[in-house]
Amino acid sequence: MLQMGILEVEVFDIWGIDFMEPFLSSFGNLYILLVVGYVSKWVEAVALPTNDTKSIVRFLRKKYFSRFGTLGALISILNNICLRCKNREETLIHAMKDCPKAREILVAGGLNDRLLDRNYINCIDWLEDVFQDLDNKAAADFLTLLWNNWNDRNNTVLKRKMEAVVKKRWTKPPVGCVKVNVDATVLNGCTGVGAVARDHDGFVIGGCYNFQKTAMDISGAEVEAFKVGLKLEKNLNVGRLIVESDSAILVNAVNKRRLDITILGQCIRSECDVFSSFESVQVKWTNRNSNYAADFLCKLAIRNENDLYFDMEYPMDIHNIIIRDAIN
Ligand SMILES: [Zn+2]
Incomplete structure (x- = not known):
């Protein structure tokens, strides 16, 4: 698995995900999906009837993507020029999949071309398709790839911000x-x-x-x-x-x-x-x-x-x- 350097980790940037299984049926639910924020130690659990990736996606969409803004602050990055490739607007799907730098990381991590070639407007639709295609082990590897990509993106943004602060100088007041x-x-x-x-x-x-x-x-x-x-x-x-x-x-x-x-x-x-x-x-x-x-x-x-x-x-x-x- 490709590993990238990490400068900083935000709460909910990284989370672990696992099924506890199987339990005696309770209202048709056999499994407990457990999600733990690595930094915050926040634990979220939900009872589910199946242990497939569809359930994971549904859960992520409902609980995480709406509440914590997806793998950290993904939602807040919209409508800026991408600092990694510098020639496209940094939408969510660009940052996670379409940016050449993101593509490099996903390809090096072994994500297959079929899951990269189709065009998506919304990142969640792409994630849904990928999760449907992968088994649980491959889905976990994919999450690590997303995380590496996200950290790579944050490292770049943070570095630029630091440079901007260092370069900032005194400015003249307006006339008068x-x-x-x-x-x-x-x-x-x-x-x-x-x-x-x-x-x-x-x-x-x-x-x-x-x-x-x-x-x-x-x-x-x-x-x-x-x-x-x-x-x-x-x-x-x-x-x-x-x-x-x-x-x-x-x-x-x-x-x-x-x-x-x-x-x-x-x-x-x-x-x-x-x-x-x-x-x-x-x-x-x-x-x-x-x-x-x-x-x-x-x-x-x-x-x-x-x-x-x-x-x-x-x-x-x-x-x-x-x-x-x-x-x-
Ligand atoms: Zn880019």
Whole structure:
């Protein structure tokens, strides 16, 4: 059996299937079909009159395909370009059977041509035909093939997603807007916060870093960075403001501040009072790569153990980052 590398396994990606047999007839049922999710350990059992593959298909269709979305998240993949062959829409039947890469795996696994050649629109119809054609042992091998194919597909998709995240960079705000990136670092018992404001051309219009000789808790430090960023913008007389932070906790706390009854929520609410002095304020999450300039300012604060406020004459240490972001 062909085996492929596995990067990650979702709940219900893999399941084992077996008949317990035969029992004394109960309402005409002689067999118990047992399905176990390998990851979730979820067990599903059903009493059946026969132990043929038709029963398996009927069971899968009714219980699994409707509830768990087929071998993991098969249903969610519709209507995207296939990342493996890159020239077809990735429908379910494409991902499982028609993609050249899927075909390769199925053929290498010994699935016979007759079960591959016919065209299907719905994957379930193909599966039904295959299961009808195979005995229980061959059906189990076929399920393993599907699983290998599915993992191969997920490995490809995951790799692309990772590349997209790594490549993601800072983006310029729209004309008439200023974007301020804020960040905080807690290191060696010290805290550094940084903020840098840039216009729609990516030019620095101001920024700062602050140093504290105590280790704040990281959420508190991110709030401090946010506060510093807003203060900076208020002094720069900005109309439309975008604040970017790579702290999901901070961004969520700001955007849900009216519902947040925690101390952090209260603290954020009072910081956000200053929003009324801007025409508009958006607070957005960004990944670390896009927030590199602010991150570097935090590191500078800790390295230099001081505070710094600057205008267009920003510290040379962040020059390369600013240029790289601006020509992006
Ligand atoms: Zn494909």
